[in-house]
Amino acid sequence: xxxxxxxxxxRPVSPLWTFGLLRSELTTTFRRWRTLALLxxxxxxxxxxxxxxxxxxxxGSSPGGGGGGGPAFISQITNNGLFLVFTALAATLxxxxxxxxxxxxxxxxxxxxxxxxxxxLLVAPAGxxxxxxxxxxxxxxxxxAATLVVAVSALTVGALLFPLGDLTTISGTQIxxxxxxxxxxxxxxxxxxxxxxxxxxGLFVSTLTGSGIAAMATTVGLLITVQILDQIPQLHALQPxxxxxxxxxxxxxxxxxxxxxxxxxNLGLQALYAVVFGSAAWARFTTKDxxx
Amino acid sequence: MAPYASDDSTxxxxxxxxxxxxxxxxxxxxxxxxxxxxxxxxxxxPALADSGDPDLPKITAQQLIExxxxxxxxxxxxxxxxxxxxxLPDLGGLESSLMSGAAGRGEGGSxxxxxAKLTELASGTHTLRVAADGPDKQKLSLLENAAEYSLVHNxxxxxGYDSKSxxxxxxxxxxxxxxxxxxxxxxxxxxxxxxxxxLKAADDTTSVTVDGTAQVAGRDAYKLLIxxxxxxxxxxxxxxxxxxxxxxxxxxxxxxxxxGAAVVxxxxxxxxxxxxxxxxxxxxxxxxxxxxxxxxxxKGAEKGFGKGFHKGFDKGEARKHAPKSEExxxxxxxxxxxxxxxxxxxxxxxxxxxxxxxxxxxxDLGGFVDSLGDKVTGKFGSGTVFSxxxxxxxxxxxxxxxxxxVTKDALVKAADAGK
Numbered sequence: 038x039x040x041x042x043x044x045x046x047x048r049p050v051s052p053l054w055t056f057g058l059l060r061s062e063l064t065t066t067f068r069r070w071r072t073l074a075l076l077x078x079x080x081x082x083x084x085x086x087x088x089x090x091x092x093x094x095x096x097g098s099s100p101g102g103g104g105g106g107g108p109a110f111i112s113q114i115t116n117n118g119l120f121l122v123f124t125a126l127a128a129t130l131x132x133x134x135x136x137x138x139x140x141x142x143x144x145x146x147x148x149x150x151x152x153x154x155x156x157x158l159l160v161a162p163a164g165x166x167x168x169x170x171x172x173x174x175x176x177x178x179x180x181x182a183a184t185l186v187v188a189v190s191a192l193t194v195g196a197l198l199f200p201l202g203d204l205t206t207i208s209g210t211q212i213x214x215x216x217x218x219x220x221x222x223x224x225x226x227x228x229x230x231x232x233x234x235x236x237x238x239g240l241f242v243s244t245l246t247g248s249g250i251a252a253m254a255t256t257v258g259l260l261i262t263v264q265i266l267d268q269i270p271q272l273h274a275l276q277p278x279x280x281x282x283x284x285x286x287x288x289x290x291x292x293x294x295x296x297x298x299x300x301x302x303n304l305g306l307q308a309l310y311a312v313v314f315g316s317a318a319w320a321r322f323t324t325k326d327x328x329x
Numbered sequence: 330m331a332p333y334a335s336d337d338s339t340x341x342x343x344x345x346x347x348x349x350x351x352x353x354x355x356x357x358x359x360x361x362x363x364x365x366x367x368x369x370x371x372x373x374x375p376a377l378a379d380s381g382d383p384d385l386p387k388i389t390a391q392q393l394i395e396x397x398x399x400x401x402x403x404x405x406x407x408x409x410x411x412x413x414x415x416x417l418p419d420l421g422g423l424e425s426s427l428m429s430g431a432a433g434r435g436e437g438g439s440x441x442x443x444x445a446k447l448t449e450l451a452s453g454t455h456t457l458r459v460a461a462d463g464p465d466k467q468k469l470s471l472l473e474n475a476a477e478y479s480l481v482h483n484x485x486x487x488x489g490y491d492s493k494s495x496x497x498x499x500x501x502x503x504x505x506x507x508x509x510x511x512x513x514x515x516x517x518x519x520x521x522x523x524x525x526x527x528l529k530a531a532d533d534t535t536s537v538t539v540d541g542t543a544q545v546a547g548r549d550a551y552k553l554l555i556x557x558x559x560x561x562x563x564x565x566x567x568x569x570x571x572x573x574x575x576x577x578x579x580x581x582x583x584x585x586x587x588x589g590a591a592v593v594x595x596x597x598x599x600x601x602x603x604x605x606x607x608x609x610x611x612x613x614x615x616x617x618x619x620x621x622x623x624x625x626x627x628k629g630a631e632k633g634f635g636k637g638f639h640k641g642f643d644k645g646e647a648r649k650h651a652p653k654s655e656e657x658x659x660x661x662x663x664x665x666x667x668x669x670x671x672x673x674x675x676x677x678x679x680x681x682x683x684x685x686x687x688x689x690x691x692x693d694l695g696g697f698v699d700s701l702g703d704k705v706t707g708k709f710g711s712g713t714v715f716s717x718x719x720x721x722x723x724x725x726x727x728x729x730x731x732x733x734x735v736t737k738d739a740l741v742k743a744a745d746a747g748k
Contacts, residue, residue: 109475112495116617127475205615207492208458208470209479210608288475293609296408296458296472312363320356 058163062175066141072179075137076186082133083125083191090114090121091198109288110207117204118195119214122221123291125191126184126228130284131264134183134228135235139256141179142239145172146322148249156327165323169240173315176236184229188221208293220290227287231303234280234310235260241318244325277302280310382542383549385573390537393553393571397524400576406460406609407546407600409520413452413593416718442498442621443480443489456598460605468609483610487623490612497614500623520595524553524569524578534559534671545570545579546597561739562586562672563719575602585718592719668731668743675733675743705737709744 066072086108094115109127113120146169149155158168195201204217212220239256246252263279266272276282283303289296388396449455449471458470471478476493482502489498540554550570557564563586570580580596614620668675702713705723712725714737723731723740729747731740 112493113615116495116615200616202616205492207475207477209477209481209488209490209492209612211611211613211615285475292470292472292477296456309367313360313367316363317357317360320359324353324356 058161058167058171059174062171063178066175066179067182071144072141075140076183079129079133079137079183079187080190082129083121083187083194086111086125086128087114087121087191087194087198109285110291113205114195115199117217118197118199118201119192119204119217119221121195121199122188122191123224123288125187126224126287127285129187130228130231130287131281132260134180134187135232135260135281136257137183138176138180138232138235139239139260140253142176142236143243143252143254143256144249145176145240146243146318147246147252148243150247150327151249159327166319169244169319169322173236173240173318176240177233180232180236181226181229184225184232188225192221206293207288207291210293212293224287224290227290227300227303230307231284231287232307234307234314237311237314237318238280241314241321244318244322278306280306282306383544383573385542385549385551388539388551390539390553393539393551394537396576397521397553397569397571397578400521402461402575402577402602403464404462404604405577405600405602406605407458407597409457409459409595410454410598411450411457411593411595412454412591413450414590414718415452415592415720416716443487460609462605462607462610466610468605479612481610481612483612486612488612488614490614490618495615495618497618497620498623499614499620520569520578520581520597524571524581534673540568542573543570543580545572546600548579548600549573550579557672559671559673561735563721563734563736564672570596577602583719587718589718668747669733669735673733673735673739675731675735675740677729677731677743677747679729703737705741707741707745709741709747712744714740 090111108124110120110123114124146155149158159165163171201214203211203213205211235256238259239252242255242259243249243252246255260281263281267276267279267281283299283306286299286303289298289300456472458468458472460468465482465484467482469480473493476491478492479488479490481488481490485502487500487502489500490496534557536556536558538554538556540552543550543552550572553569553571555567555569565584565586565588568580568582568584569578571577572579579600581593582591582596583593584591666677668677702715702724705712705714709729710725710727712723712729715722715724716737720732720734721737721740723737723744725731725744729744731743731747733740733743735743
């Protein structure tokens with residue numbers, strides 16, 4: 038209690054200490070079986086999509102039924118394996134990726150409280166704000182890691198099953214393979230950034246409850262609810278404020294020239310969610326009684 | 330007691346408890362404030378960005394029209410937002426298949442065919458990108474969800490590319506350069522196209538005035554207000570925002586006489602008069618793409634870039650903005666006549682009982698189409714009126730069609746007179 042206060046006021050905690058806390062958080066998170074299983078599921082999605090497209094087109098027919106059905110970019114995969122990256126991200130972004138984020142973010146505080154380890158974390162002279170910030174940083178790094186797992190797995194499968202080479206943007210212009218790879222990396226970053234809103238939401242929910250399962254279920258439930266509401270035309274006035282509304286804007290990076298309007302809207306919206314729910318989580322976490 | 334972090338101190342004593350309670354509540358002020366600031370920013374920024382109408386020297390309507398006529402913009406690129414609200418029921422895919430079916434019977438079924446694609450513009454809000462470099466190079470792209478439809482005119486080649494289905498349409502533009510140098514070579518669907526069509530109607534039946542100034546796509550513009558003097562037309566007013574420097578129309582708005590939202594609202598959201606990159610107009614069909622050649626696409630397919638567009642557009646929107654240009658529709662359906670003048674002109678033609686999916690000719694589809702219209706009777710016999718917010722069409726039971734931007738009564742009157 039007040040001993041910690043005295044310590045901090047006398048000797049400021051070195052910034053390196055925060056870094057150490059972050060590192061230990063990261064190792065704890067990424068060593069969990071649950072996290073590894075989530076990443077394995079994410080890595081399996083591009084494999085499934087790749088094999089399905091390969092099988093469907095082995096007789097020379099075009100994928101997606103030829104009429105432009107299926108996830109974005111799917112009709113291009115057979116011509117260039119790099120498009121599997123975009124298709125896999127488009128396929129996982131609506132559900133698999135945010136679900137994984139929801140599980141990790143929901144678990145961040147509530148899971149510790151559930152396991153009775155939160156009080157020990159707080160005994161360390163890190164301070165609650167710092168702990169919360171570290172937790173959020175861990176979740177954001179997980180967002181990036183999860184997206185990169187999907188992208189790298191898709192690139193590997195795409196390179197193994199389909200030809201690579203110069204690619205055609207959706208505007209019909211040609212770009213080199215190297216530039217295509219650069220765009221793929223940008224797209225992965227844009228997808229990872231699209232998830233920081235959900236991450237903040239999940240962290241806030243996590244501070245509300247002492248049960249890790251409840252926090253995860255609430256976050257994933259909210260995610261599904263918002264996605265459904267985003268499909269209802271009568272709510273079009275509200276939809277620009279749903280965190281998932283501009284998610285597919287990452288495809289605009291494949292236009293030539295890039296169409297930035299929706300991309301910047303998406304980033305702004307994610308930042309807004311991060312600030313609002315991040316500060317709400319801070320307000321809740323720094324004032325609540327820790328009983329476990 | 331529970332361990333508290335360094336930045337929190339609660340010790341015993343009622344005073345402290347009260348103070349800490351207040352401090353707890355105070356923390357929630359932060360997220361609430363952030364939300365409030367965000368809401369205020371979202372609400373206020375458009376209001377603040379609207380820095381008022383620009384101060385431009387006075388100009389007469391005549392001078393402004395001349396400015397548009399002499400405008401010689403050869404190079405531009407920009408983004409156009411088109412919203413059309415004809416009041417048609419939203420039929421989604423059915424609508425486009427109906428329209429493309431009517432526009433080009435027996436086409437090759439390529440989703441990259443310009444006629445099939447551009448009729449989609451007839452409803453909803455769309456974002457287009459246009460780029461032009463002289464009369465030989467233009468590009469028009471229709472931005473879709475994670476896909477794009479591009480129409481590229483480069484020299485004698487016209488390419489249509491649908492990235493969603495990876496299909497390519499190829500045609501030649503050999504016809505267009507000889508008889509329409511400047512006009513139809515402009516990228517279509519720009520506000521300029523709309524404005525030119527509207528100005529064709531500017532005769533004694535129309536009042537044309539300059540209605541102040543406005544900011545469009547960050548540029549200072551004059552507003553030209555075109556209003557029909559006649560009654561009986563469904564057109565309320567047309568506003569064209571003209572760039573004060575280049576004379577290029579930047580925004581076109583058509584409001585119906587019945588009031589409410591604009592029927593057509595097409596304007597640049599971003600525009601640049603610099604030369605676009607040459608690579609913009611390069612197109613080679615991507616590997617594995619299905620290429621449909623124009624001649625394979627059947628007799629209904631279009632020739633040329635601007636024409637293909639105009640025809641598709643004319644049909645899709647039933648010529649809403651072209652009261653005096655009959656070429657598009659007339660070419661397809663011979664024997665077109667025009668009754669009346671100016672805004673009240675009504676196009677009439679005899680289908681001979683086919684070509685329009687009416688109750689008799691169209692089978693099941695006809696029955697469905699009939700259910701969308703209203704039955705009317707008059708001295709001419711009986712028929713069905715299909716109404717939208719702008720265009721009304723009367724199809725009599727003996728196969729005559731009357732179409733115009735006029736009220737239902739005016740159509741019936743025209744049909745009576747024609748009898």
